[in-house]
Amino acid sequence: MTVQQTVSPLPGQGANSPASQPPPPQGMWSELFSFRDNRLGVMLIIPSLLTLILVQFYPIVYNFWLILTSEKGEWIGLANLSRLTRDTIFHGALIFSLKMGIVVVPMCLLVGLGLALLVHSDYAGRKAIWISILIIPLMVSEIVAGMMWKIMYHPTLGLVNVPLSALGLEPIIWLVKADTAFIALCVVEIWRISPLAFLLLYAGLNQVPRDIYEAAAVDGATRWRAFWDMTLPYIRPMFSIATILVFVWSTRTIGTIAATTQGGPGRATWNLSWYIYGMSFQRLKPHYASAAVLVMLLMTYIAGTIFVRYLWVERRSR
Amino acid sequence: MAQTDVSETTTNEPVPQDVVMAAQGRRLNPRKLLVVIVLYLAAFWTLVPMYWVAISSIKSLRDLAHIPPRFFPTDPRLDAWVTIFERRILENVYNSLVVSTLATIICLIIAVPAAYAATRMRLPFKFVAIVVGLMGLVALLPPIASAIPLFLLGSDLGIIDEKYTLIILYTVLNTAFAVWVLRGTFMDVPMDVEEAALMDGDTRFGAVRRILLPLIFPSLFSIAILLFIFNWNEYIIALYFVNSMKTMTLPIAIQAQIPQHELDWGVVSAAGTIAVFPVLVAAFTLQRFLVRGLTFGVASGQ
Amino acid sequence: MAEVRIEGLTKYFGDTCAVNQLNLVVRDGDLVVLLGPSGCGKTTTMRCVAGLERPTYGDIYIGETRVNDLEPRERDVALVFQSYALYPHFTAFDNIAYPLRLRKTPKDEIERRVRDVAEMLGISHTLERPPGLCSGGEQQRIALGRAIVREPVVFLMDEPLSNIDALLRVYMRAEIKRLQHELGTTMIYVTHDQVEGMTMADQIAVMNEGTLQQLGTPSEIYDLPANNFVARFVGSTPMNFIPGALQKENGRTVHKSDQFVIPVSAEMADRAAELCPSGQCTLGVRPEEIRFTTDDEGDNQARVFLLEPLGSETILDIEKEGLLLKVKDVASTQVREGDNLSLSFNRFHLFDDNTGAAIR
Known part of the structure; x- marks a missing residue:
């Protein structure tokens, strides 16, 4: 019952040097x-x-x-792009998209984080039901969401003006003036997209181990400090994912606008997607619209890389 | 247990009134009350547009014109529903069902083997990282960015306004996302269990069929529903590729019903209610999976 | 029943070399323990034998067959996983029956063999339950049963006892060894627990950083470690190491360190002169090989700073000028903390500082 020993000279601890290894597989x-x-x-x-x-x-x-080509298929170099830089409609659409992002992204993250913390807290019983309700807007079609809110904003049918008239104020005709239409669209987008932030951040909170709170409590941390020192760093990767997804969702919005303002009044609510759609499909200038697509891709790409890099660094530091 | 103790002491001995009040107060924790009130407000905010659309579809014209608007219809009518069926909404529902279902199934048929290969077949690490990274990136890109080239391609091929074109496009548009999510699901099942099956004498395919698939079935089902909902709601591609009643899916039909000026809101409300119904069912089916499945392996440290 | 022969096994994961040119022959019917710290390549080696990993280079033979290109199911080996890897959606019975069903065994024979194995392992009462409702020890035995029931030619065990509590582990390792003897089947057993290795193995293969360090019977490994890694890794109270150099003093060779001067036998000195001309070597001595007296006189004086009573014996922690030694006091001498002891070194090993190899 013995084993024959086939290893000849016994190596020391330094024996596992690269020189004594066969080469790794190539390529x-x-x-x-x-x-x-x-x-x-x-x-x-x-x-x-x-x-x-x-x-x-x-x-x-x-x-x-x-x-790089005109609508007739002739090579025109960068003419489409340079025309785009002079196109005030495009400028308006780009600014509208960015403005909306600036309002919608932080609001969605804030609402999402708040709801995630509430549902995650020990005080919320029946979490499954709360989650099920709160994520519904996420699964409602853009066009249906827009249509619902168009009714909500309607001067006579809508619910939004009811509190105003109860306070004795004049009802606001939300969708016909540029500034109220912007606010109205932002509200629709927050309604539609904040559940995404909620869902992701709630999932992130679920991954925070319970015992670090207990450790923090033993160490004398208040709830507030525990939130800053434990919860936030832990959900930071999820927070960046939520940020990028919310941003991407808000820039690609088109159905909401199609259902509510149709870009109006005038061109006050044209965003990038609506611009691309309008240019390519309604005005039949797909070549020119492609230049705007490029801008949109760049925006997504930049947002994507920033957060991918951020995530990558985050993970390496663990 | 603690609560029963308190009530026993209160019944057995005469206790000052303020102690009883304090005990009751503890049960009605103000912090808990605040949390629950805010959650109810959030639920109200989430659900009220849907409720509003649903009741608008059964309000009589008189109720619709009433100022201020009525929260409950006084004289429910089905006129709008009759009209929407007369406008052949069922054909749109049928189109949406066919397109969404087939696209979901084909997408899974393509994505499941890819996710399996990426997680289970020990392909060179770099290769898998590149493929999975690309899929993740692609899942972020807005569909409108591909819409124009695909539309021009479709025009050249003469396949605009065909159901199968929509099916193909919905399939390929979702594949990257599906692979990405499926991969996470597969990684949740320890590889050991499948390897045990291989050691016990099963073939690779047998281990997948008898061990892996039964174990991931709930997640697979959830992903299928999620893809179905994506397809059911899809609007941008349909905008470009739908020209007639033959292919018109529900979102496009709803858009077509939206009146710009007149008071014909009952009809579109009815259409919206039809479109939202499967979403409500899906939300309750999916919530558990979504919380677990969409973490992208972030905090697991891998 | 078969011999397992591993020839020049090398396994790369990307650019990382997990196993480096491993040669090992496991005789038919032997229980060989692959022992080493985590990441040493022992599990990878076993998985290559199982067919779950492809060797980058090298050959694996089971019996006379080269199995490199065979699927796991074609190798007729059974593997017990560290996590047990039971099928959660099957009952315990179905778990154990699964390999037999795949081999199209007749129904009544499956029934009989599963019941026999369950009886042998004392898990008959769990058979109708899913594994999730069984205790850790029961799950462990279901996994064993699944391996045993098909009567494979080789058993592979991947740290099967690391997830159960200490008491049960002591019992189970005797149980597994008994089973292996009764069945007479070749077994390769992977563990990082050197006690498990010492108690169970016919032969131990100690591995580190993908390389085989030493192969031998438990007593060979313990008494004649091939290098300082094996010496350090084996032994429940680890070996003491005293860095220093060999010198001539008064015509005798001694191992001289900052703390101690320890005489070396002439025979060992000759070998050292041959194998390690620099003389730079570390002296290793097991805690039970250090003798001590409570004299204040003597060459090698050191102070006790901590007592670790273990009941049957006491470990004395001794310190001298920054060097810590552990000494096993079996005779329960009345030593107190702070006492000065005079040490003598009974049996010791010398390890070349350059290669780590033992001078012998």
């Missing part, structure tokens, strides 16, 4: 196709990659082609 691609299993794995992934090519890479490349 990702050779490894990828050198095993039966790997070939099967790649084959399983290929259909998904094809969809990526069809919906993203093809359109992005084609977009550049569109930008």
Whole structure:
């Protein structure tokens, strides 16, 4: 009952030096196709990659082609882009999108965080029911959300003016003036998107281990301090994900506008998406609209990289 | 237990009134009261537009014109519902159902193997990181960014205004997201269990069918519902690709019903109610999964 | 029943080398323990044998068959996982029956064999329950049953006892060893717990950083460690190390450190001169090999600063000029904290500081 020893000279602790190792396998691609299993794995992934090519890479490349050509298909270089920089409608749409982002993103995060903390607290019984109710707007179609709020804002049918008239104020015709229409749209977007922030932040809160609160309490931290020192750092990665998703959702809004103001009054509520849609589909200038698409992609890309990098740094520091 | 003790002492011995008050006060924690009140307000804020649309669809014309608006209809009518069915809303519902269901199923058929390969097949790490990273990035991109090139492509191929075009587009638009979420779900099931099946003599496919799929079925079902809701609500692509009643999905139909000036709100309210109904069902089915499944592995430290 | 032969096994994960040129032969019917700290490559080695990992280089033979290209199911080996990896949606019975069902065993035979195994492991009462409703020890035995029931040619155990409580662990390791003897099946058992390794193994393979450090019977590993890693890793109270150098003093070779001067036998001195010309070496001595008297006289004086009574014995923590030694006092001498002791070193090992290898 013995084992024959086939290791010749016994190595010391320094023996595991790179010199005594065989070389690591060469390159990702050779490894990828050198095993039966790997070939099967790649084959399983290929259909998904094809969809990526069809919906993203093809359109992005084609977009550049569109930008560089006129509606008649002639090569015009950067003319579409330079025209865009002089286009006041586009400026209005870009500013409207950014303005809306500046209002909607922080409000959604604030509302979402508040609700997440409330539902997460020990005082909220039946959490499942609260969550189910609070996430409903997330799953309502943009167009339906817009339509609902159009009724809510309606001067005679709507509910929004009821408290105003109860206070003896004149009812506001929300959607026909530029500044009230902006506020009204922001409210719709907050209604629609803050559940996303709520859901993500609630999920983040759920991942905070309970015992760190107990440790903090033992160490004499007040609730408020525990929130600053424990909760916030812990949910920070989730917070950045929530920020980027809320931002992305708010910039891609189009159905809300289609259902409520149709970009009006005048062009006061055109945002980037509506501009792209209007230019390409209603005014039939897809080449020119593609230049605006590029701007939108850049915005998403910049937001995306900032937060991906932030997340990556965050994870490395753990 | 503690509460029973308190009540026993109060019945057994004469206790000063203020002590009883204090004990009751403790039960009605003001902080808890505040939390619950705010939550009720939030629920009200969330639900009131939907309630408003639902009752607007059954209000009589007189109720609709009443100022201030009535919170409960005094004279419920089904006129709007009759009208909306006359306007063949069921065909739109049918289109939406067909497109959403098929796109969801095909999307899962494409995405499940990819997610499986990415999490289970020990492909070179770099390759998986690149693929998964791309999928995550793509899931962020706005659909309107691809709409124009896809529309022009569709025009060239002559497949605008076809249901199968919508199905194909909805499938591919959601695949990246589906792979991304499925991957998280697969990572939740310890690999050990599947490996145990392999050791016990099962084939790879057998282990997936007998062990992995039963274990992830609840999540898979939730993801399917989520994808279905995405498709059910999809608006931008439909805006470009729907031209006629033949393909018109519910969101486009609703938009078409929105009156700009007259008082014809009952009809669109009825259409909206139809569109929202599956969403309500989905919200209650999905909440548990969404809280767990959409964490993107963030705080798990991996 | 089969021999397992591992030849030049190397496994890379990306650019990380998890196992480096491992050679190991496990004789038919032997219980070999792969012992080492976490991340030493022991589990990877076992998974390569199981077929769950592909070797980057090297060959694995089970019996006479080269199994590199075989699927796990074609190798006829059973693996008990650290997490047990029971199928949560099956009952305990179905868990144990699963490998038999996959082999299309007749129904009545499955019934009989599962019941037999359950009886043998004392888990008959849990058979109708899902594993989630069983205790940790019962789950552990269900996992064992699932491995045993199919009568594989090799058992692989991946730290199967690390998730159960200490008392049960002591009982179960004897149980597993008994089972292995009765069935006579080759077993490779992975653990980081050196007590488990010492008590169960026919042969121990100590691994570190992907490399095999030493292969031998438990007593060989304990008494003749091949290098300072093995010496440090094995032993429930770890070996004491005294850095220093070999010197000639009055015609005798001594190991001289900042704290002690310890005479070295002539035989050992010769070997050292041959193997370690620099003379720089660390002396390692087991706690039970240090003798002491309570004299204030003597060469190697040191002060006791802490007593750790363990009941049957006492560990004396001794300090001298920044060097800490642990000494096992089996005879329950009346030593108190603060006493000065005179130490003598009964049996010790010398380790070359450059390579870490033992001078022997």
